[in-house]
Amino acid sequence: MDRGRSHSHQVSNQDDLRGRDSNRRLSTQQNIVSSCDSASSGAGRLNGRTSFTRSRSPAVTRLSKPIPRSQRTLSPSGTSRHRPTSVFRNILPTNIQIHTHVLVPLTLFIDTRLAGECLLLLSSLLFVILKLSGSYPIPLGPPSLPPIQPSILELSFLVVASLIYIIWAHTSSSPPHLVSPLPPDTPTHPTRSLEGRESRRHSTPPTTTSKNHFGFIWMSVPKNYRYAYHIPFAVLFNFSY
Amino acid sequence: MHIIFLSLYCLILVIRESSDDGILTGLLFGPLIASALLYSVLQQTQVASSSPLPPSWRIEPPAHLSNSKSPLTAIEALLLSRYSLIDLSTLCSTILLFHVCASWWFEAHRCRHINAPSSERYSVPRSEVRRTSYYVLFTIGVSLGIPWLRALVSKAGWDLLQRTFASSQIIPVATDRGSLLQICTISKSSLAPCFSSSPFT
Numbered sequence: 001m002d003r004g005r006s007h008s009h010q011v012s013n014q015d016d017l018r019g020r021d022s023n024r025r026l027s028t029q030q031n032i033v034s035s036c037d038s039a040s041s042g043a044g045r046l047n048g049r050t051s052f053t054r055s056r057s058p059a060v061t062r063l064s065k066p067i068p069r070s071q072r073t074l075s076p077s078g079t080s081r082h083r084p085t086s087v088f089r090n091i092l093p094t095n096i097q098i099h100t101h102v103l104v105p106l107t108l109f110i111d112t113r114l115a116g117e118c119l120l121l122l123s124s125l126l127f128v129i130l131k132l133s134g135s136y137p138i139p140l141g142p143p144s145l146p147p148i149q150p151s152i153l154e155l156s157f158l159v160v161a162s163l164i165y166i167i168w169a170h171t172s173s174s175p176p177h178l179v180s181p182l183p184p185d186t187p188t189h190p191t192r193s194l195e196g197r198e199s200r201r202h203s204t205p206p207t208t209t210s211k212n213h214f215g216f217i218w219m220s221v222p223k224n225y226r227y228a229y230h231i232p233f234a235v236l237f238n239f240s241y
Numbered sequence: 242m243h244i245i246f247l248s249l250y251c252l253i254l255v256i257r258e259s260s261d262d263g264i265l266t267g268l269l270f271g272p273l274i275a276s277a278l279l280y281s282v283l284q285q286t287q288v289a290s291s292s293p294l295p296p297s298w299r300i301e302p303p304a305h306l307s308n309s310k311s312p313l314t315a316i317e318a319l320l321l322s323r324y325s326l327i328d329l330s331t332l333c334s335t336i337l338l339f340h341v342c343a344s345w346w347f348e349a350h351r352c353r354h355i356n357a358p359s360s361e362r363y364s365v366p367r368s369e370v371r372r373t374s375y376y377v378l379f380t381i382g383v384s385l386g387i388p389w390l391r392a393l394v395s396k397a398g399w400d401l402l403q404r405t406f407a408s409s410q411i412i413p414v415a416t417d418r419g420s421l422l423q424i425c426t427i428s429k430s431s432l433a434p435c436f437s438s439s440p441f442t
Contacts, residue, residue: 114261121269128276135283151324153400154331155272161338162268169345215264215341216348219376221365225262 109213110170118166122159129155170213267337271330279323286316293319332387332402339383 096115098108110118133152214222285293293316294300305312313321344364351363366372387402394401 111261114265117261118265121265121273125269125273125276128273128280131280132276132283151327151331151400154328154402155276157401158268158272158331158334162265165268165338165341166265213262215262216344216362217337218340218344218347218379219365219372220344221362 104173106171106173108167108171110166118162122163125155125159129159165215169215264337264341268334271333272327275323275327275330279320279327282316282320282323286320292316328402335402336383336387339386343379 093112096108096110096112100106100108129152132155214225216222282293303315303318347364348362366375391402395403
């Protein structure tokens with residue numbers, strides 16, 4: 001709290017000095033930068049204490065600056081933990097785009113993860129339908145009732161309807177202009193930081209495509225949805241989000 | 242085989258962020274689980290004198306009604322409940338498809354008439370009263386539309402959605418945990434009036 005007050009004092013000093021000559025302003029800014037550096041080094045010395053606070057004070061944001069080499073050698077595990085994740089996330093492309101020409105030029109633009117999920121779910125359901133189609137009708141209940149069979153036809157219709165829906169929803173006649181689906185400051189690992197949680201809470205699905213691929217439930221708005229962000233990690237390892 | 246599918250699914254879910262709306266998972270995952278459960282029971286029925294209970298369980302056999310003419314065995318009741326679970330899950334998926342398609346259509350219809358901010362949805366009014374009234378109207382429309390669709394399909398001679406309403410009679414007899422889950426899902430997706438007013442056959 002004291003550090004936050006001193007920072008605001010420095011900013012007000014900087015605002016007051018705007019009308020003065022440039023040399024004096026430059027020297028004042030150098031003083032401010034040097035005081036920030038000394039504060040960050042001081043914060044580096046107090047690293048054990050500040051790492052447990054989740055406040056959004058300016059002193060904590062100063063810690064997000066590039067860490068000096070001497071300090072980096074003190075905690076190598078924290079930096080080396082993010083490297084495999086960033087390499088792993090760039091294996092597949094973000095989106096798949098297929099151009100076809102059926103009467104009119106059409107573009108199928110689909111997210112890679114959604115395409116993989118679609119392929120797996122449809123193939124799994126087709127596999128189960130194939131397995132169930134080999135089962136014989138089983139007589140149940142009184143003999144007057146006909147033997148029942150699994151509703152293969154309903155499942156097959158569901159597969160066809162899902163396939164038609166997913167192709168229709170992701171096909172447009174013009175190439176889409178997609179913005180980045182995530183805010184740039186989203187953390188890359190499932191930490192429980194407050195800022196990451198807030199950015200995920202306030203994030204909304206992208207709506208600036210030429211055709212919005214996002215399907216909504218009746219009377220639902222984009223703020224009712226969240227990004228599918230590493231939820232399986234939370235489910236599998238019982239993290240609390 | 243199942244482990245390969247599951248690991249591939251988890252890998253795809255973990256591999257990167259996406260703006261997935263979850264429609265496809267909602268459409269296909271319920272019938273997939275129901276079909277897998279039915280298949281496991283069908284495999285169990287092929288084994289002679291098999292019991293659906295795990296061998297370590299020591300509980301009494303299921304009670305039968307005194308006025309029942311041909312009581313089902315435990316494995317038959319389980320099989321029947323799994324059949325009804327498939328029917329209910331496909332019905333839920335059909336309703337979800339109705340939701341999404343109606344939402345697409347209403348958004349495209351409203352988009353032409355109303356000037357709203359580009360970040361909002363045109364079809365969702367800001368007034369809570371109007372939004373609730375639209376929701377109630379859609380509930381009534383789905384509740385009336387599903388029996389109408391069932392009658393239409395029955396007239397065409399297709400075996401679609403024919404056992405879905407009869408399965409709600411079966412559930413109290415052969416209750417399955419998944420069926421109860423499906424009932425909760427249906428009541429959440431506003432189809433409860435459909436069950437209370439539909440002519441059971």
